[in-house]
Amino acid sequence: MTQTIPQDILNALTDVDMPRLAPEPGFDDKLSLAGHVIPVHRAGATVVGSGAAGLRAAVELKRRGGDVSIVSQSAWGGTSACSGSDKQTLHTANTADQGDNFKEMARAIRSGGAMDEDTAYIEAVGSVRAMASLQFLGLPLPQDGLGGTLRYQTDHDEVGRATSCGPRTSRLMVKVLAQEALRLGIGFFNQTTAVRILSDGNRVTGFLAIRPKDRSEQNPLGLALFCCEALVLAAGGPGELYRDSVFPNGCFGSLGLALEAGLELVNITESQFGIGTRREGFPWNLSGTYVQVIPHIYSLDDAGQECHFLADYYRSTQELASNVFRKGYQWPFHAARMLDFRSSLVDLAIFRETQKGRRVFMDFNRNPLPVPGDAPFDLDRLDDDVRGYLRNAGADQALPIDRLRHMNPLAIELYRRYKVDIAADPLEFAVNNQHMNGGIAVDPWGRSNLAGVYAVGEAAGTHGATRPGGSALNAGQVFGTRVAEHIAAAGRASVPAQGQAPGVAEAVAAIDALLRPVTGVPLQEVRREVQARMSDTAGILCTAEEVRAALRDARALNARIRAQGIAFGRSSEAGRALQWQQMALASEAVLAALDHYISSGGGSRGARAICDPAGTALPMSVQGPLDDVRFRPEREDDKASQITLRMAGGRMTLATRPNRAFDEGAKAFFERDWPAWLTGAIYDLPSPPLD
Incomplete structure (x- = not known):
């Protein structure tokens, strides 16, 4: 039975007003430098x-x-x-x-x-x-x-x-x-x-x-x-x-x-990376109960024809529905979960649909359509972990929207605040970058x-x-x-x-040299190039060749910016221009580290599948092997180290270091260890200079 939460409680947890800032502190003095009077x-x-x-x-x-x-x-x-x-x-x-x-x-x-x-x-x-x-x-x-x-x-x-x-x-x-x-x-x-x-x-x-x-x-x-x-x-x-x-x-x-x-x-x-609504509308992750209520997921082609595309990947309605549910607590894409018809096969299917130019939607007013030739969706015909969770939650309502209203009405209220009523209309979404x-x-x-x-x-x-x-x-x-x-x-x-x-004088001079409103590389061009390169070659599917080519292009872009500067339209965009110059550097750094990892034989872990025709991990769909996403599995030894990167003189230097260890067998002893706290020795501060 659905418990009704009073609207004022829903409002308080959804419309969170932030405090008003106090008046800004004043500046202490000013510095005159190369045509700039700079507050300090x-x-x-x-x-x-x-x-x-x-x-x-x-x-x-x-x-x-x-x-x-x-x-x-x-x-x-x-x-x-x-x-x-x-x-x-x-x-x-x-x-x-x-x-x-x-x-x-x-x-x-x-x-x-x-x-x-x-x-x-x-x-x-x-x-x-x-x-x-x-x-x-x-x-x-x-x-x-x-x-x-x-x-x-x-x-x-x-x-x-x-x-x-x-x-x-x-x-x-x-x-x-x-x-x-x-x-x-x-x-x-x-x-x-x-x-x-x-x-x-x-x-x-x-x-x-x-x-x-x-x-x-x-x-x-x-x-x-x-x-x-x-x-x-x-x-x-x-x-x-x-x-x-x-x-x-x-x-x-x-x-x-x-x-x-x-x-x-x-x-x-x-x-x-994981499924969510894009920032062009209201950016939000679609984990938790959004998928645990098991909405119908479909795509639309150019002609507006609806495609039940997940049925091309999973062998049964029960398997399809159970893995949509699991995206609730297995939200991030993980290469290994593409194997054995597991939950990241959902991410892969959605990603491939958007690559075809199709739009993908969740419909909370429909249960998943059956896999052709299989029985229809039924709450009693789900994998044991899924059925047990929904039973414990009391989520036995007939439709996803009613299950969502029962399990988490705030999830519905949130989108309503942004003029999206998921109780009435399907919700468009995609696989997006979410966290570094x-x-x-x-x-x-x-x-x-x-x-x-x-x-x-x-x-x-x-x-x-x-x-x-x-x-x-x-x-x-x-x-x-x-x-x-x-x-x-x-x-x-x-x-x-x-x-x-x-x-400070050198930093101001460097900024002045970089900002060239007319002759520099246009800010919008830098943005388009960086974002397209990262999404297209450094998303959930990567290959060694594509990453290496993307790194060359990223280096070329930064060389152009160093030579030509960066251009912008309005004077108010100067700060944004500097941020995009720095984002171009960050892009090169990520690709350099990724190229280092892949070229050293690194496999698929965390966010990305490193696709390789010689890879030993092969995802399957109901229609057979997915050869285009055959990938290298992660090497166990790589878990024990981290890739570091520093930049000097425009060059990026990479190295690998082992993880810092923690001795689980070591035990604190009060009388022995208290002095380190009292004296501040625990903070590992430099010793004071001798008189």
Whole structure:
């Protein structure tokens, strides 16, 4: 029997209003440089990014006495605030049902490989604290009558460590953290885009940003200088890298920014793809109950003819329907799940339909059509795991829309807010890029290879080849706190930075040389070329030849930009032009790392199938072998290492390093280990200079 949730409760969990920003802090002074009068702001630490991870770092540092400011391209406009799925997951330790311990959770987090073992344990042991602090701030995580947190199973998680406030979980996280940041009086610079990191050769000294609101005759680009002792990069992932993307518009991340500063990147071969609605409309992941209610999936050809294309892949109606359901907790595409008629065969089928130029839809008012020659769809004729789940959920309604209304009415309400009524009309969707698992290489305290620069959230390359659903949100909260603890322990961010940031004159000159409104490579041309190349050659299906050719083209594009600069139309687009120049660098870096991995014999893992006529893994359909997607399986040894990349002088250098180990047999002993906490030795800080 369907339980009716009052509309006001649905509204509160769907329409999440964000707090109004306080008046912006003033600038401390001005710097006249090469035709630019640049305002200067000084802080002990600056966080670039206003998502859940960045806000956590800022709040925790302020609580520890840090002088901290936040810089954001668009407050509440990033992935944390604007993206999600049906009941967006926060992955945390499980304290009920089968029980759990942190070592087991760490094994699950790192089970996909290419992840540091100590990082996985840090995320596991910090998850309880992260969740409790969010609840303290007012995040309405659901509980049972005895105070236990309600949990469910999600992708790459066999125990059931996921919990959720509904589709707006991460937005609610941003809201409660933003409210705390405002309560603490943290300075916030909105519509401010970081474009160049500055250092003295050994340590960060600040960064240049572009602020359209500060553009004037004296400051034609709207440049601003932010001086700081510590810089936390929390600007999310490179959503604009792909044409087919479920990221909100304008998500550039900081990979290009990091490359230009000489920061080391890691694991940028690893991304995540899955079904979702594109950002041209309302970008959203179609995991969880959207597919667990088993809607009918079909495509339309050029003549408007409906195609029941999944029936060309699966052997029976039961097999087809059960694997549509499994996309709920096996949402990301994974090459191995194309085998044995499993759930990623659904992704492959959808991808191939869109390659044919067809549009693909979910219809929640129809059950799946039968596979020709087989019995019709029946809730009693599903695989045991699927039938058991729906029975336990009480989802025995006749139609998918009624099952969805029963299991998760918020999933329907969410699309209605964006003028899409899935209760009345089919929903168009596709396979899209959703998450970058790699990023800036960091140590167990979130430090990069440039002293004073930290990275958290999706900007940090901590997630490995695969990850349990929602673990990225947890990682951002855990490492946001650890970064704040480390900066505070270092004692360098308690007062504003002093002096002028070295290298600012050279950085301004480089920006001036790059921005050539008339003669440069047009911004829109760079965008089209980068996005088409990444979606067409670095999506879920790759070949060695295509990746190598794409890398050559990416290098050629960056050579043109270095020689000609980048052109743009309106002066207000200067910041966006620099972001696309950096996105072109990020594209080359991803392709370079991917080419390195494939040419070294690397196989299919995580996001991509490495298609190879000599591959030993061959997906099958009901019509026979799918020879065009024969692929190399992953080599077990590759799980134990990670690919790193750095750029110097326009050249990208790649290497492979083993995962950092964690000794599961080591045990803490209170009296022995307490002094390291009391003295701050746990923070691994440089020794003070001798007098």
